Amino acid sequence: MTAPGKGARAGRTTLAVACVLTLATSSQGLLTTASKVDGRYLYNFGVVVLLAETLKLAISVYLLQKSRAQDPEGTVMTKEVRTAVLFVVPSVIYVLHNNIQFLFLKYVDPATYQILGNLKIVTTGLLFRVFLKRRLSKLKWIALVMLLVGATTSQIGGCDGHALSAPVAGYFFGILSAFMSAFAAVYSEYIMKRNNDSLYWQNAQLYFFGVIFNFLSLTVQDIRNGFHHGFWLFTMFHNFTGMTWLVVANLAGTGLLVSWVMKYADSIVKVYATSMAMLVTMVLSIYLFNLVATLQLFLGILGASISLILYYMRPEDLSVAEGPEPLGLPTTAPRKTST
């Protein structure tokens, strides 16, 4: 992957990467669904994540070496503990977030879980403003709320008229989870952009800690279970199929694309890519799993598309067509009359 240039070219590169990320995220959903048997993973999903982290680390180190060979001076690498430590945080957030989502799911049903998950769209905007000090225009805020409305509309269930009737704790963990998710995105953007370091070098550090944390997490799980299923390392490829390896490859690819987006675009691009991916997945599911297209999906896609247009519209585009007043139609009252 190449860093984009300036102006229009950068815009086109970002758009292309965002589209690929959307498709990759969408296939992630489809692949994981397809890799399940009777709705369950037969393989160890933690191992899949570990393998993906390892693959990302390997690719980043390879690209870093190539970059150093070709352009030794251009490949900036800050080597200091103070900076490296920053790359530990995403792994910590990942573990924390997983635990919060687990608690969250204890209080709400999967439909409500999915619907409240959309709150990350607005929390990302908020933290983007608060932590990265980036001001969004009124129109961009409206667009984000619109994306939230569109994404949620597409998920309105069939017969459960009492959607969103969760206990207070459910809402609490839902909102907490949305803020964690937003914080993870905004923090990544911060560490990727805070200096001129090579993306590959930043990735190498990020995934290095990712591998360690996932290795530890799998081991801790086994210890907690009293090695009931044995040690994960000895059974790690148990029930792996070609589909499982596709999930690994997809997870790794998506992760690398997100890193690129955080460095050269921003968290909002990621929010759009993942929300659009959700809609693409729903449309593809209709064809793949023979589902019925619902009106709410159609309306959700319309809403999300409008949001995308509003967010990335140039201000000039908004008023150009406001033409001259037509002939013969006075716009203000022709005369003042009184009752």
Add this chain to the structure above:
Amino acid sequence: MTAPGKGARAGRTTLAVACVLTLATSSQGLLTTASKVDGRYLYNFGVVVLLAETLKLAISVYLLQKSRAQDPEGTVMTKEVRTAVLFVVPSVIYVLHNNIQFLFLKYVDPATYQILGNLKIVTTGLLFRVFLKRRLSKLKWIALVMLLVGATTSQIGGCDGHALSAPVAGYFFGILSAFMSAFAAVYSEYIMKRNNDSLYWQNAQLYFFGVIFNFLSLTVQDIRNGFHHGFWLFTMFHNFTGMTWLVVANLAGTGLLVSWVMKYADSIVKVYATSMAMLVTMVLSIYLFNLVATLQLFLGILGASISLILYYMRPEDLSVAEGPEPLGLPTTAPRKTST
């Protein structure tokens, strides 16, 4: 009612009238529902419409006389057959539209009828452009589509996953009906604005023909039925209650407000008022008829509100907050690297 002045004051007057129209339209739905017994009208609804037309005619003639007494020169009244004939058309459209809606309902269920009815939002925009030659900005078009999405979202039914599965004829009459409805609005705007005539004088002509058409329509109905129920004139107040008279008063008031809007504002203001009224009615119904608030209603209201903001926002408001880039975060790639 007084004609608005120019600029901000006119804007405020229009907003106030639009709000009153919204509330009046909303109570119209609630009053007619409340006036039914076991879901049926016990009284003759045609008589209610005739009485409302008569009331509007009486009020308009009264206000016209008062206006002429106070400001004889300011009360412009074009008296020519060529102009008066134009006021016959709305009555003709009304009869035609009623018949089309009757056919439309033969092919689709009430839920689909209601949902397809929202198409008038976009058809009004189209005819507004085509017949009144008024250009809408891209943002205003987006806002109208957004209003369509919001209104439709609020109406998504519970368990019928197969919404909008109507025969082709159903869609045909739905679209035809939406165009008729839009044409009626745009045509009214045209005749009200084409000259400087006093609103009261225009109303007097409009409702004069309204009274005649409704009188004839009731009589024709009786003839068709072979006077099975007797002649309507002798039983016109049959089963009238206080609630029925409220419906008459409300229908008359709403009609007068719409005339004002067509003369001093435009068809789009009417579209917003009626769409918002639908949402207000749904919210009030929850309290009045003990219904459950649905997520789709909430999302629909959010969508429609966003639409309203987008449509009536000044372009300056949209980009002001686009602040300076923050410290420490380069927006373009710090250096070009290559793979």
